[in-house]
Amino acid sequence: MRTAYSVETVRNAERELMERLPEGALMQRAAAGLAAACADLLGRAPGRVYGARVVLLVGAGDNGGDALYAGARLARRGAGVTAVLVDARQRAHPGGLAALMAAGGRVVTGPHEVHEVHEVHEGHGTGADGPAAPLAHAGGGTGSAAYVALHRAHLVMDAITGIGGRGGLRPEAVPLVRAAEASGAVLVAVDLPSGVDADSGRVDGACVRADVTVTFGAYKPGLLIDPAKERAGALRFVDLGLETAGTPADLEALQHADVAALLPVPAAESDKYRRGVVGVVAGSARYPGAAVLAVAGALHGGAGAVRYVGQGGDAVLARFPEVLVSGGAPADAGRVQSWVIGPGLDDRVKDARADVLASDVPVLLDADALAGLDPQEVRGRSAPTVLTPHAGEAARLLGVERAEVESGRLDSVRKLAVKYGATVLLKGSTTLVAPPDGGRPVRVNPTGTGWLATAGSGDVLSGLVGSLLAAGLAAVDAASVGAYLHGLAGRSAARGAPVGAGDVAGAVAGAWRGVGRG
Numbered sequence: 119m120r121t122a123y124s125v126e127t128v129r130n131a132e133r134e135l136m137e138r139l140p141e142g143a144l145m146q147r148a149a150a151g152l153a154a155a156c157a158d159l160l161g162r163a164p165g166r167v168y169g170a171r172v173v174l175l176v177g178a179g180d181n182g183g184d185a186l187y188a189g190a191r192l193a194r195r196g197a198g199v200t201a202v203l204v205d206a207r208q209r210a211h212p213g214g215l216a217a218l219m220a221a222g223g224r225v226v227t228g229p230h231e232v233h234e235v236h237e238v239h240e241g242h243g244t245g246a247d248g249p250a251a252p253l254a255h256a257g258g259g260t261g262s263a264a265y266v267a268l269h270r271a272h273l274v275m276d277a278i279t280g281i282g283g284r285g286g287l288r289p290e291a292v293p294l295v296r297a298a299e300a301s302g303a304v305l306v307a308v309d310l311p312s313g314v315d316a317d318s319g320r321v322d323g324a325c326v327r328a329d330v331t332v333t334f335g336a337y338k339p340g341l342l343i344d345p346a347k348e349r350a351g352a353l354r355f356v357d358l359g360l361e362t363a364g365t366p367a368d369l370e371a372l373q374h375a376d377v378a379a380l381l382p383v384p385a386a387e388s389d390k391y392r393r394g395v396v397g398v399v400a401g402s403a404r405y406p407g408a409a410v411l412a413v414a415g416a417l418h419g420g421a422g423a424v425r426y427v428g429q430g431g432d433a434v435l436a437r438f439p440e441v442l443v444s445g446g447a448p449a450d451a452g453r454v455q456s457w458v459i460g461p462g463l464d465d466r467v468k469d470a471r472a473d474v475l476a477s478d479v480p481v482l483l484d485a486d487a488l489a490g491l492d493p494q495e496v497r498g499r500s501a502p503t504v505l506t507p508h509a510g511e512a513a514r515l516l517g518v519e520r521a522e523v524e525s526g527r528l529d530s531v532r533k534l535a536v537k538y539g540a541t542v543l544l545k546g547s548t549t550l551v552a553p554p555d556g557g558r559p560v561r562v563n564p565t566g567t568g569w570l571a572t573a574g575s576g577d578v579l580s581g582l583v584g585s586l587l588a589a590g591l592a593a594v595d596a597a598s599v600g601a602y603l604h605g606l607a608g609r610s611a612a613r614g615a616p617v618g619a620g621d622v623a624g625a626v627a628g629a630w631r632g633v634g635r636g
C-alpha cells in the first residue's frame with residue numbers, strides 16, 4: 119500500500135525524530151537523498167556529475183536548505199552549481215548557503231543584481247556542451263546571470279517552497295520558473311512542485327511543472343491527486359526514517375499485492391449463488407448500449423451470475439446469453455446480493471431507485487440514478503451504498519460548480535461521503551474513494567489513464583464494482599479494486615491508442631489475471 123500523510127502529520131513525525139537526532143541530521147538525510155537522485159538523473163556514469171551544470175531555485179525556507187546542501191554535494195563531485203535566490207528579500211537557509219559556497223558553488227539573486235560570485239573550482243563547466251561561462255558575469259544587467267544559468271543548465275532544482283508554501287508562486291518567481299521549464303534541463307521539484315497545496319492537491323495560481331519530484335519522509339496527498347499530481351512528474355521517495363505507523367494515512371493507493379489479496383476467489387464448494395448475484399438496472403429503449411456495457415462490467419467482477427432488469431434485455435441477451443433477464447420492477451426480479459442502478463436509465467428511474475434502496479443489500483448508484491438523490495433516502499439504509507459520480511454529477515449533488523470539484527477533489531469526495539453517509543467513488547483524472555464517514559484514509563486509484571475518458575467507460579466500471587460487492591467485498595474495497603482493475607484494463611486495451619468502452623470490459627479479465635499473478 120502506498121500511503122500519503124498530511125503536512126501536520128509529517129511535521130509531527132519530523133519533530134519527534136529530530137529530538138532523537140543531532141541538529142540538522144534530518145536535513146542532511148534529505149539532501150543526501152536529493153543529491154543521489156539528481157546524480158542518477160544526470161546519468162549513472164561518474165563523469166556525468168562532474169562538469170554538469172546545475173541550477174538551484176532557492177526560496178527562503180528549509181526547502182531551499184535541502185537544495186543548497188544537495189547542491190554542495192554535487193559541487194564537491196565536480197558539478198557547476200549556481201543557486202538563484204528567488205525570495206524577494208533574498209533570504210535563504212544560512213547553513214545551506216555557507217555549505218554551497220564552501221563547496222565552490224555560486225550564488226546569484228533572482229531577478230535582481232549579482233549578490234556574490236565565487237570562482238568555479240577546477241573541473242566545473244567542462245561538460246559535453248563545452249566550458250561554462252563565468253555565469254554571474256555573463257550577459258550583465260539585472261538578473262541576467264540567473265537566466266543565463268538557467269538557459270545553460272542540465273538540471274534545475276525547484277526549491278522555492280515545500281510543505282511550508284502557501285498559495286501559488288509569487289510573481290517574482292514566475293519568470294524564473296518559466297525559464298527553467300523552457301530550458302530543456304531536467305526540472306526536479308524538491309519535496310513538492312512549488313505552488314501546489316501539499317494536503318489537497320489544489321493548484322491556486324502559478325505553479326512549477328516538474329519532470330521529477332523527490333519527496334522526503336512521506337508522500338503528501340497532493341502528489342497523488344490532480345491537478346497537483348500532474349505537475350509533479352515522476353515521483354522519487356527519500357526515506358528519512360519518519361515514524362508514521364500508528365497514524366492513519368490521509369490517502370492510500372492500493373498496489374498490485376493489495377488488490378491480489380482482495381480479489382474474490384471461488385471456494386471449492388461454490389456455486390453461482392454462493393459466489394453472489396449482481397442485479398443490474400440500466401439502459402432503456404433509447405440507451406440499450408448502457409445496459410450491455412454495465413452488464414459486461416458485471417460479468418467480469420467475480421459475481422456468479424448477473425441479473426438484468428430493464429428495457430435493454432434483447433440487446434443484453436444478444437451479446438450475453440448467460441444473463442438472467444427480467445422486464446419488471448427490481449423488487450420482483452428475484453434475490454440478488456447487490457444492485458447496480460443508473461447507466462442509461464429513462465424517466466422511470468425514481469421508482470426503480472426507490473425499489474433498490476429499500477433492499478437490504480449493497481447498492482451502487484451511478485449516472486441517472488444520482489440525479490435528485492435525497493441524502494435521507496441513502497442515509498436511512500442498513501446496507502452499504504456506493505455513489506460513483508463524475509465531477510459534474512458530484513458538483514450537482516454538492517450544489518457547487520464543477521470547477522470547484524475538479525480543483526478540490528479530496529475535499530469534494532469527503533463532503534459527498536458525509537452528506538450521503540455513503541462510500542463515494544469520484545471518477546476522473548484521479549479517481550478517489552472515500553469511506554462513508556468521509557474520514558481517513560481516502561483511497562486514490564493509481565492505475566487511471568486518460569484513455570478511459572470515453573463514452574460508456576463509467577457504465578463498465580459501475581457493473582464491475584457492483585459485481586465485486588455481490589462477491590462479498592466491503593464497499594470501499596469493491597470500489598477501489600474495481601477502479602484499479604478498470605484502470606489496468608483501460609491501459610492494456612488502449613496501449614497508447616483510443617479505445618472503446620467495450621474493449622475496456624473485454625480487457626478486465628486480463629487485468630485480473632495479471633494482478634493475480636502478482
Ligand SMILES: NC(=O)C1=CN([C@@H]2O[C@H](COP(=O)(O)OP(=O)(O)OC[C@H]3O[C@@H](n4cnc5c(N)ncnc54)[C@H](O)[C@@H]3O)[C@@H](O)[C@H]2O)[C@@H](O)CC1
Nearest residue numbers: 132145148178179180181279280281282283284286288309
Ligand atoms: N522540518 C524538517 O525536519 C525537514 C524539512 N525538510 C524540508 O523543509 C521543507 C519545509 O520547510 P519550511 O517549513 O521552512 O517551509 P518551506 O521551505 O516549504 O517554505 C517556507 C518559506 O517559504 C515562504 N513562502 C511561503 N509561501 C510562499 C510562496 N507561495 N512563494 C514564495 N515563498 C513562500 C515562507 O515565507 C517561508 O519563508 C520541506 O518541504 C522539506 O523540503 C527536509 O529538510 C527534511 C527535514
Ligand SMILES: [K+]
Nearest residue numbers: 276279308310
Ligand atoms: K519545491
